[in-house]
Amino acid sequence: MRKVYLIDDSIISPLGFSTQENFQNLQENNIGIKEVDNNDIWSAPFYGSVVDNTKLNEAWNSISNDKNGDYSKLEKMMILSVSKLLSNNPSLDISRCGIVISTTKGNIGEIRKEQNDKAYLGSIAKTIQGYFDLEQTPKVLSNACISGGLALAIGKRMIQAQLFDDVIVIGGDLLSEFTLSGFFSFQAVSAAPCKPFCKNRTGISLGEAAASAWLSADKNKINGEVISISGDASANDANHISGPSRTGEGLYISITKALKEANLRSEQIDYITAHGTATPFNDEMEAIAFNRAGLQEVPLNSLKGYYGHTLGASALIESIIARHCLLNNELIASVGFEELGVSQPVNVITKNESKKLTRVLKTASGFGGCNVALIIEKLA
């Protein structure tokens, strides 16, 4: 079966409006989470990671070919990330690409309005189709917190099945009153920036971001070292709709199947970029699954301490960063971590480190009991 390569990517987040800027901020351990005082999201200050509206509108005005159109914040972020990907890659013809959009809640804030067509997730696909003048409507995937990783897996599968030679995966979600209030009701929001895998973790920080990644079957499009998605799998826990499995069942199955497809053993993995939401149950479940898979000694981080949980964007952004860790041979510290707070050992990265990296495991888990694992590999 043909190989699928990650060619290029673009991130729009509080840590920057390009992948390069984002990666530089991670190398300097700068975090996007700060105290947010925005009555539209919540009546009291809280910790989260939000994209500055002024900065976004400036960037939007400098690239937009449709200044009079009606675009939501999320649509601007998504279109901006795709536009940057296209302008950096003149050979990328978006009209010939398959497009998968990953989002959990899209423009959900719009349901507060009487006229709320934009609250329908499909409206984002229509907006992107219109902006880039595409014949086909992009596909929208909404699969809870694994959406961004699953969208990459789906893009890879579409290329392998020869439905397309190139796929653009776009992911994005906003930090909204809707989502924040829901996580409040679960008492799952941390009062301070979140602390994945730490003994002192008390819950998530939410974030917002958009990103896009270009997947291709054509190795010749690569400028530099070759990065491939060499294995992927997703599995349901079949256990509980809001609580992760106590045995890490679905995640364990996902990891095992992804390794098998990539024809790798667990000891060949150099780095794990985990889901690490910093809720007590999630991180514990992941530690159990990693131990079952024999991955307890592999250096691991969660980027949630930098970005917060960006929902439909998170696993996509974390996969993009994984690609750049491979290219730079660099491990990024798992910010917020002080002391191990899970019952099974995991090797949390406490400071940045230069290290030869060849293979990364990316995982994500979400409500509905869903899990995904991707193997991202540097090929010689």
Added chain:
Amino acid sequence: MEKFYISDFCSLRNNRVFKNGEKIYYDVTSESIKDFAKGLYKSLDLKYPKFHKMDELCKLGFLATEVLISHMEDVDQDTALVLSNRASSLDTDRKHQVSIDDRANFYPSPAVFVYTLPNIIMGEISIKNKLKSENAFFISEHFDPEFIANYSQVLLQTGKASNVICGWVDLDNDKYDVFLAFLSKKGKKELTKKELNNLYNQ
């Protein structure tokens, strides 16, 4: 290339339930989706207390699955779920929104919020049928037989799934439309976008 088939299919529309083209249930009295779902649940003789906690969208997807597989002894745990709809979970999203509209009278509930994601339907189906399989939930303006058939075929061909339950589970403003198909290596109707579209439109 290996061939795959639509072994069984079913639909829930206008208080009627069809399986493989035959009407198997009709409810003349129920005026709400909740009552229709309750009646169908009883007629299927299910004993599954978790059903009563589900939101309406999940009830519809859950019941359709029970109808689809009712004649099977068991379903392989690698049977993937590939579902789609137009309105995502907006029916329950609106309920959550009502609970947070007024910050002075603020009562969001985790039991409601958890249903504000469309893939929860697949979580419920997976728990009931012990499916530790691939799940994907897509959003489109209308049922997209071409993409759903293509993607399901990819899962079957690559061995990522042994069978696939695919279809459309949509609920918006008290209107619902549910269609599911069971895809496997056995059957008389070959899996094509045309066949899937025909069965959806029956």
